[in-house]
Amino acid sequence: MIGKLKEDRVVAGKEAIEEIYETSYYGRPKNDNLILTLVEAAHLLYREKLEIEKEGESLGFEEYFKNASLLNPYFELKYIVYKDLRERGFYVQPGVADFRVYPRGGKPGKSSSRSYVYVHSERVALPLSVLLKNLESAGNVRKQLIIAVVDEESDITYYEVQESDPTGNMEQLYPSLQTPATMLEDRVIVWDGEASGKLYENGFYGKPLDQKRLQLSLVEGAFLLKNNIIEVTTRKDDNKLNFDEFCKRAAHIEPLFQRKYRVYEDLRTRKLVPKTGFKFGTHFRVYSEVKSASKIPHSEYLAHSIGTQHEFSLPVMSRAIRLANSVRKKMLFAIEADEIRHIDITRVKM
Known part of the structure; x- marks a missing residue:
């Protein structure tokens, strides 16, 4: 069979x-013709199921591939992913996303597609705004969103992206009185032994400095100050700090403090227990519940706060997700906006 290259199809x-269509579901019938995308036609040419002509001249695979790459941005990446999915036994069609992929055993016209697949190069940053737009498109029609990242050696890594609504079971008990604490250089110390014990054991706040005193991170100190659990004074003149003053000082110490605090507060409001995620290269490791500080359970999530203008560096994102999965945690990206949104990105096998 012969197909003719006309513009971008x-x-x-x-x-x-x-x-071709009724047996393998390539292309889209229109009147008495079959309209193929450039990627579909390339795969049929590779399989020797189709010859392709341009202005009456037959094109070999190399010549066609070069032509197609000039007509369609990142054509070669899309072809690599399309070919991989087809060889894995999936029926694949173009759509709102780069591809619509049907579940195993499903066929166009017989069942609904399962996934929207977007193709991306490891070298190109992925704006959060684009990711959220794709997530919305997939969510509107109840499809799984898959990002297919092609690296420099043409290996493909598939990531599933979905909204997350993490919740925990951490009921918290606080000391009945406002407890004195001091803001030092980059942390807060609670001096009262009884209050320190209650905060650590009942809420898993901070880390004991010794048997009587508790040291808090800046976000923990801000949260407890805002909720009137502690009173914070300065180390130099013992002036009391209100919440806004505390946050202003903390932001001088840690430039991302405000963003981290909003995510920390959101996680605590969800009855989760966020602790520093420094050892994992993220802002927080997150527990659903800590019944006893002497027997700390496995944390369920790693969470990293990002702004609405964030752009994902795919190698950096890949490292974060790989690490989270290797230690049996979910990787959440918490978007600091009017309302905190949590995006779960997980590596999947197709």
């Missing part, structure tokens, strides 16, 4: 509808 005749 390949048009085959009526016989292709029966021999």
Whole structure:
């Protein structure tokens, strides 16, 4: 069969509808023709199921591939992913995303597609705004969102992206009185032994400095100050700090403090227990519940706070997700906006 390259598509005749579309679901029938995308046509040319002509001249695979790459941005990446999915036994069609992928055993016209797949190069940053737009498109039609990242050696890593609504079971008991604490250079110390014990044992706040005193991180100190659990004074003149003053000082110490604090507060409001995620290269490791500080359970999540203008460096994102998965945790990206949104990105096998 012969298809003709016309602008950004390949048009085959009526016989292709029966021999290509109705058996393998390539292309889209229109009137008495089969309209193929450049990627679909390339795969058929590779499989020697189709010959392609341009202005009456037959194109070999190399020549066609070069032509297609000039017509379609990142054509070669899309072809690599399309070919991989087809060889894994999936039916694949173009759509709102780069591809719509049907579940195993499913066929176009017989069942609904399962996934929207977007193709991305490891070298190109992925704006959060684009990711959220794709997530919304997939969510509107109840499809799984998959990002197919192609690296420099043409290996593909598939990531599933979904909204997350993490919740925990941490009921908290606080000391009945406002407890004195001091803001030091980059942390807060609670001096009262009884209050320190209650905060650590009942809420898993801070880390004991010794048997009588508790040291808090800046976000922990801010949260407890805002909730009137502690009173914070300065180390130099013992002036009391209100919440806004505390946050202003903390932001001088840690430039991302405000963003981290908003995510910390959100996680605590969800009855989760966030602790520093420094050892994992993230802002927080997160527990659903800590019944006893002497027997700390496995944390369920790693959480990293990002702004609405964030752009994902895919190698950095890949490292974070790989690490989270290797230690049996979910990787959450917490978007600091009017309302905190949590995005779960997980490596998946297709």
